[in-house]
Amino acid sequence: MLMFVIGLLLFFAAHSVSIIDEEWRNRMAARLGEPLWQGLYSLVSLAGLALIIWGYAMARQVALPLYAPPVWTRHVALLVMLPVFPLLIATYFPGRIQHAARHPMLLAVLLWAVAHLLANGNLADVVLFGSFLTWAAVDRLSLIRRTPRPQPMLPAWKLNDLIAVAGGTGIYLAFLFGLHQWLIGVPVLP
Numbered sequence: 001m002l003m004f005v006i007g008l009l010l011f012f013a014a015h016s017v018s019i020i021d022e023e024w025r026n027r028m029a030a031r032l033g034e035p036l037w038q039g040l041y042s043l044v045s046l047a048g049l050a051l052i053i054w055g056y057a058m059a060r061q062v063a064l065p066l067y068a069p070p071v072w073t074r075h076v077a078l079l080v081m082l083p084v085f086p087l088l089i090a091t092y093f094p095g096r097i098q099h100a101a102r103h104p105m106l107l108a109v110l111l112w113a114v115a116h117l118l119a120n121g122n123l124a125d126v127v128l129f130g131s132f133l134t135w136a137a138v139d140r141l142s143l144i145r146r147t148p149r150p151q152p153m154l155p156a157w158k159l160n161d162l163i164a165v166a167g168g169t170g171i172y173l174a175f176l177f178g179l180h181q182w183l184i185g186v187p188v189l190p
Contacts, residue, residue, distance in 0.1 A: 004055025004124065008131050011048030014041050015135065018149070019142045052128070057185075059124035067121035078176075078188070080115035084108045085175075086168030092153045095160035103143060109136040 017025045029037040087108035090097040101107045113133035116125065154160070171179075181187040 001055065001059050001124070003051050004059050004127070007048045007051025007053075007055050008127070009048070010044055011052060012131065012135050014044040014048065016139075017041075018146065019139055022146050056124055056128055059127075060122070064123040065121055066123055066126055069119055069121050073118040077115040077119040080111050080118065081175075082169075082172060084112050084115070084168070085171040086164045087111070089168045089171075090161070090164040091151065093160035093164050094153055094156045095158075095164065097161050097164055103140060103148060106136045106140045106143075109133075110140070 032040070085108075086097065087101055087104040090101065091103075091105040091108075098104055109132055113129040113136065116129040117133065120126075120129070176188050178187075
């Protein structure tokens with residue numbers, strides 16, 4: 001569990017710099033140069049992500065249940081997950097979805113975390129998904145006082161929303177019918 005928590009701390013420390021002190025982030029990026037700053041940010045994030053994956057896999061082996069979700073919450077979780085992948089794709093394909101969601105990736109993370117908290121009640125699950133839920137909520141609230149950084153994205157096009165919905169639905173179905181089990185080791189459908 002220690003590596004898992006260290007991974008979460010590294011990952012969220014890197015992803016929370018702008019939330020906590022955007023001016024410091026900008027000064028450091030100016031001092032080091034934006035490419036070096038982004039490279040260091042990426043290395044810390046990847047190290048954190050690797051520790052999260054490794055630590056979570058180890059923590060799941062010793063299941064410590066905190067609550068037992070009723071079966072019906074798994075069905076609700078499947079519905080909550082439906083817009084997650086279209087929102088992720090809409091982050092990079094500007095259109096009506098991106099405009100309505102304001103920050104579609106954060107909304108996708110919020111929904112992903114809520115869905116997984118509905119369906120899972122072990123300590124490792126609550127720590128992982130609860131951490132992502134908290135971070136995404138705090139980041140989304142922080143956008144009230146700060147301007148989001150420009151994200152790389154494709155040019156605006158009238159079919160971007162269709163691409164986001166079709167592509168996201170395709171990814172959702174792939175996860176539903178085997179990709180989740182292949183990547184995570186847990187089947188979505190029994």
